[in-house]
Amino acid sequence: VARTNTIPADHCPVCCRPVAPAETCPNPLCGWGDRYIRRVEAVCLKTGPIDRLLRDFKYGRVEVEWADIFGRLLFGWLAAHHDPRDYDLIVVNPTHESRKVRHTELMLAAAARHDDARQWPFDRAEPAAIVKTHETPPSAFQPWRAKKVAADRLRGALHIPDRSRIAGQRILVIDDIATTMLQLNAIAGVLRMMGDARSVDGLVLARAVLGLKGRASGSSA
Numbered sequence: 001v002a003r004t005n006t007i008p009a010d011h012c013p014v015c016c017r018p019v020a021p022a023e024t025c026p027n028p029l030c031g032w033g034d035r036y037i038r039r040v041e042a043v044c045l046k047t048g049p050i051d052r053l054l055r056d057f058k059y060g061r062v063e064v065e066w067a068d069i070f071g072r073l074l075f076g077w078l079a080a081h082h083d084p085r086d087y088d089l090i091v092v093n094p095t096h097e098s099r100k101v102r103h104t105e106l107m108l109a110a111a112a113r114h115d116d117a118r119q120w121p122f123d124r125a126e127p128a129a130i131v132k133t134h135e136t137p138p139s140a141f142q143p144w145r146a147k148k149v150a151a152d153r154l155r156g157a158l159h160i161p162d163r164s165r166i167a168g169q170r171i172l173v174i175d176d177i178a179t180t181m182l183q184l185n186a187i188a189g190v191l192r193m194m195g196d197a198r199s200v201d202g203l204v205l206a207r208a209v210l211g212l213k214g215r216a217s218g219s220s221a
């Protein structure tokens, strides 16, 4: 599935957005000197079947076993591009416990199951290193301004149960989709300001393709 949605060689080093050679990334967050997230990497572009699948999975319209496929894609990508020692802790953008399908937690658990030798620092603890205390407005399908509000609300809903698990650590945050990076930046802000994390990077399964219709269809060929 991911192979048909390859991230083009020319992409923003901060948010992974496909850009033309010599083009400055139009994502406002990439230019912020005071952003909390260092960079976000993506397994593939959010187009075609994986786009539909991720949405159906999140909203409970397909079997939860799909988590295993997503977990395998994430683990395969990590194994191909990183060393287990690159990070001290791998967490997710947490969902609230009331969610019918806790899609990000399911994906992380599935990725961790592929780590037979337990070499990678997936957060396997209960409670998780970062949790969501209440539901927040959705960020998907919203314009920038609404996404900004949603990210601020998300920040207020995040809680670190045990600061000693975060302090001084290099954290990787996994999520299903990234568009503006605002959500991941909000999580990174909490991890760094409240948890005193040393650094925070992001890894998403699918990177949204904004205003790149021609390039998107070209790169998914």
Ligand SMILES: [Zn+2]
Residues within 6 Å of the ligand: 012, 013, 014, 015, 016, 017, 025, 026, 027, 030
């Ligand atoms: Zn960018």
